[in-house]
Amino acid sequence: MSRELAIRTVGLSKRFGEVWAVRDLDLEVSRGSVYGFLGPNGSGKTTTMRMLTTLTKPTSGSARIMGIDISERERVINKIGYLPEQPPLFEELSGLEQLSYVTKLYGLPRDVAETRMKDYLNKLDIVGDAGRKIEGYSKGMRQKIGIIQAVIHKPEVVFLDEPTSGLDPKSARTVKDLISELSSSGDTTVFLSTHILSVVDELSDRVGVLKNGVLVTEGAPEDLKKKVESGESRSLEEVFLSVTADHEEEFKGG
Ligand SMILES: Nc1ncnc2c1ncn2[C@@H]1O[C@H](COP(=O)(O)OP(=O)(O)OP(=O)(O)O)[C@@H](O)[C@H]1O
Ligand SMILES: [Mg+2]
Numbered sequence: 001m002s003r004e005l006a007i008r009t010v011g012l013s014k015r016f017g018e019v020w021a022v023r024d025l026d027l028e029v030s031r032g033s034v035y036g037f038l039g040p041n042g043s044g045k046t047t048t049m050r051m052l053t054t055l056t057k058p059t060s061g062s063a064r065i066m067g068i069d070i071s072e073r074e075r076v077i078n079k080i081g082y083l084p085e086q087p088p089l090f091e092e093l094s095g096l097e098q099l100s101y102v103t104k105l106y107g108l109p110r111d112v113a114e115t116r117m118k119d120y121l122n123k124l125d126i127v128g129d130a131g132r133k134i135e136g137y138s139k140g141m142r143q144k145i146g147i148i149q150a151v152i153h154k155p156e157v158v159f160l161d162e163p164t165s166g167l168d169p170k171s172a173r174t175v176k177d178l179i180s181e182l183s184s185s186g187d188t189t190v191f192l193s194t195h196i197l198s199v200v201d202e203l204s205d206r207v208g209v210l211k212n213g214v215l216v217t218e219g220a221p222e223d224l225k226k227k228v229e230s231g232e233s234r235s236l237e238e239v240f241l242s243v244t245a246d247h248e249e250e251f252k253g254g
Contacts, residue, residue, distance in 0.1 A: 087146025
């Protein structure tokens with residue numbers, strides 16, 4: 001593959017005690033693409049993202065983000081934005097203060113920071129609450145501030161762990177449009193996990209499905225849907241259920 005990769009993992013693995021949360025993961029994500037990361041609860045999606053964003057060390061294997069080894073924490077951090085499952089927010093700050101704080105951390109010039117904050121707060125329809133303290137925020141309001149702080153510095157690679165979680169339909173639509181915009185520029189790579197299959201179906205260039213820490217299938221959403229033996233076209237939901245099925249469940253009992 002001649003095109004340079006945004007994300008590359010080789011044998012990436014993480015063990016917690018007896019449990020292999022992620023096992024021998026080999027991933028290649030092209031620059032400027034959207035990669036949808038699927039898998040049942042506990043399959044290792046968040047653990048993978050935490051390794052790729054340098055928050056937890058792999059047990060074995062390696063990974064590079066924009067060509068930089070994840071052991072080079074500072075250099076990797078400069079390339080990425082991350083929305084974790086629980087966005088890290090200071091309860092005592094207002095949404096606006098939180099965003100001002102992160103833009104300072106990222107070293108954004110003040111005028112640029114102000115313009116982008118205003119733009120994103122408007123887009124995500126939270127401008128009216130931006131002056132309120134985060135401690136009084138709803139789940140969706142927190143999620144919106146978390147999303148803005150993951151992208152406001154225009155990182156080269158954005159990791160979004162369940163970006164539409166807790167969002168109302170209109171806000172979820174806005175976030176999906178935002179992800180499309182980011183990737184259509186060709187400069188930003190988006191790696192997202194979700195349980196909402198329509199999100200990956202709509203946005204992803206490629207999809208990977210994890211099960212018990214192992215990548216069980218991968219491909220373009222269209223190809224996965226065609227991949228079934230019968231030749232009938234199937235929904236991504238059927239593909240997901242079939243590749244993550246436990247064999248015992250095929251015995252219907254009775
Ligand atoms: N800090 C930890 N200590 C022990 N086990 C952990 C820890 N973090 C994750 N695990 C285990 O690793 C496995 C993968 O968890 P992970 O959070 O990565 O799954 P996930 O795919 O993100 O699930 P979900 O869809 O529910 O968010 C699970 O068995 C989980 O219990
Ligand atoms: Mg998770």
